[in-house]
Amino acid sequence: MHLPRSLSQSIDAIARQSIGKDWGLYAALLDRWTEIVGKEYAENTTPVKITFPHQPQEQRRQSGTLTIKLPKGLAMEFTFKSEAVKQRINAYFGYEAISKIVLEPSFSKVPAIKAAEKIVDKAALDKIGSAINTIENKELANVLQSFGETLLRHADDR
Template identity: 30%
Template sequence: MDDTPDKDANAAKLKGKTAPSSKVSGKGNGKGGDKRDAQRRGGMRSIAALVPGLTRQAIGKRGFTTAKIVTDWARIVGPDLARQSQPEQLRFARGERDRGTLTIRVDGPLATELMHLEPQVIERINGYFGYNAVARLKLIQAPIRRPGADGPRKAPKPPQRPLNATETESLDARLAHIEDPELRERLHRLGRAVLRRDTATKPDQE
């Protein structure tokens, strides 16, 4: 894709934790094994029920990583990107459990901008989980499903940390070749949001 930022340009690479396994420990057979299988499937269904709009079948098949991408999306990519995008499903090649294709629903104007930030977004996801869970993004331009629109108001967001001089200069240099000033400003805004996430908290070890 044209004008794609260099993956190595992130101010700091994350060292994420390996996602816990979703397997049920212990051997089971007969009624005991069936009961544990039912509990595991029930757990996957309960996760999907908490997140309207996600692909429930994908969560049931792919387990922990797919569910966490959906539930932790704002923590992974930052609130600015999360408000305009929504992960739909994570698909892997037959027999594989890594380097999958993540389908993301995006608001119309964001699609072009997110194409430029694809390497950084993939790095954010893989750094969050500690392995190459995602190799590419597939973008779908469609309205974002917003659960709980009529629910209670959330607390105000804390102030965002400013970028340091090195981060600002690096971002300016990467976007200098983009002639459209409006597109360059949007990419600059999204780039700042991604760089701020370098200080985000990793998921707790389970």
């Protein structure tokens, strides 16, 4: 019989196989990517990998190369911003973790434009509201109100 094991041990082993022993640094970078590059760039760029030169005596890996995947049209613009991004990454980690940024331009899908929100029948909303007013638990009433509005908006989608 096998005893339950911690999930973190399995995740650590899988991450080390796929990303390498510096997966913690990469995971921290992914977690803070929006803060480092800003919301606009974070939606269109992705850090792909970090490689380091051979440094057997160093405790912390330094002077790494960060590869960033981004749309071809954004590559030139991001080139001008890459020095600032490198400085922000190094400031976040507190040492020179990244010394070079390599851009990997790719053809990517154009983000889908959100459809305009559908107008819901006022009478139907009032009917839901009056039915929910009898519920004493306000949290439940709010959730049911939101659920009813969502159902009305997507009634034609079926």
